[in-house]
Amino acid sequence: MIARLGAGPEFDRIRAIAAALGDRAAGLGDDCALLDLGTETLAISSDISIEGTHFRQEWLSLEEIGWRAAAGALSDLAAVGAVPIGLLASLALPADSPSSTFVQLMDGVGRAVDAVGGKVLGGDLSRSPVLTLDITVIGRTASPIRRSGARPGDGLWVTGRLGGARAALLDLQSGRLPAEVSRVAFAHPTPRILAGQWLARHGARAMIDLSDGLAGDGHHLAAASGVALVIELERVPLGPGVEEAASAVAESAGVFAARGGEDYELLVALPGEFAAEQAGELNAATGIPLTRIGRVEAGEGVRLTLEGKPVQLRGFDHFA
């Protein structure tokens, strides 16, 4: 059984694999694999980062490459509301890489998992012509939040502020030095572990972390839940420097932020009665804002509007 996924060649491949595996697979297609151990559920997820595909060495320090790879994987634990136990890191580097390269990468991985209370539990080292990190995270939760629980009438909320990572990426791709605030969003994203647990305790019906942008990840949540998401882009909270970055490419700031991937914030469906005061409690407890950006309706797909007018956007796809 595979959770329903949104459109795109990457997800067509996942569907083809799931169809071929048949009952040799179980529970594919959510943020984490969820293993029911009786008294609690174990959440496990793998996230692979590859030089040239996910990052360039000239943009980031080795410590930042390690942090980002681990933070991206840990973000999947946040999306199910799990408490991290730790991670395994598989690293593959060119044969002539000095020991210090491994140590610096793993220092970043270790900092990221330490920041959320987990440990480096193991891994594997090997040779590859391209720097490759595959991070497998393990967490535990009494009752995981899936992508599939959103219902018409729910409110749609997002943690933090969006677009900062994309602002830095556009600068880096153009050979410009990003503003420090954007660079931090890109190089040192913070997995929303505490916010994920808080939301799980406060009625979250469905969650997903934003790695491919609001449109793409929204589609997965909509498809898994069998609902439509309506998102008002003027409500999207903007990361620092995003207004300037958006105007530099002549995009509305809300559109710019919605297109951005790798912010690793959480998109969450909460019951309609969940109120702004409760969002304030999360902010007071963790320092993380929670902003209502839309609603769940009957139907399918993601409907984006800007000042009431429809907008078309696609999520990021590795094989598009």
Added chain:
Amino acid sequence: MIARLGAGPEFDRIRAIAAALGDRAAGLGDDCALLDLGTETLAISSDISIEGTHFRQEWLSLEEIGWRAAAGALSDLAAVGAVPIGLLASLALPADSPSSTFVQLMDGVGRAVDAVGGKVLGGDLSRSPVLTLDITVIGRTASPIRRSGARPGDGLWVTGRLGGARAALLDLQSGRLPAEVSRVAFAHPTPRILAGQWLARHGARAMIDLSDGLAGDGHHLAAASGVALVIELERVPLGPGVEEAASAVAESAGVFAARGGEDYELLVALPGEFAAEQAGELNAATGIPLTRIGRVEAGEGVRLTLEGKPVQLRGFDHFA
């Protein structure tokens, strides 16, 4: 805390990483990460396979590449005596790879995990110029067998027969077609899951799976246990076709088999009183032979002898 490892640049890197991580790491250096969940222990291990480093596409079908990657990872569960729950597979392929390439690789992965009663639980897909598979396996056990429990006076035993994978590899590297029996050993290794559980129930003190050869893996077990291993190479059980392959390169068959990696058999220390009749019970229950090849003594390292004379060998090292 890191388990003591044998010598070599790959293990120097692991030691350097563990030293830098300090208490941000836990339990590195055994076959699996072991998470104590109270009533049982979860065993988790990652194993990365990369084109050009671990295999060549002209030697193996995509299904065989998938099987081998999964079997190598599942072998780590066998080495702690765990029951497999399933695995996560991270696959990275060139951007122009058709969907069928992913499906065939995952068919092999799925067959391997299905053969030992587990499921494909999740994973990740991405782009890389070199075909890369990272497999993370998860299993459960009431009492895991570690590398560190061997004591002087124990007997040293090995499951199955060794050298078959190396016989095939030497043929493939020389452009010859391997004998079918050797090819199967290389392309479709069987993780010794049932044997691992049987040995755990019958007094195993320490186990390791043979991925880098008897000398290299023996050193890890010796170092972790703080003992010396004495192995009589003429006792090493030989895979089919190994005598012919050894004589073709003018090596004694026992030396040839001991040098071979990727047989994925288990090296196990059992109490001195464990007898050949008990080994027969394992064989009757699972069809897998168990052969005594030496003993555990006070001291350190691995002492290999052939007809009473000392022999020097090294294990395989990705960074040597």
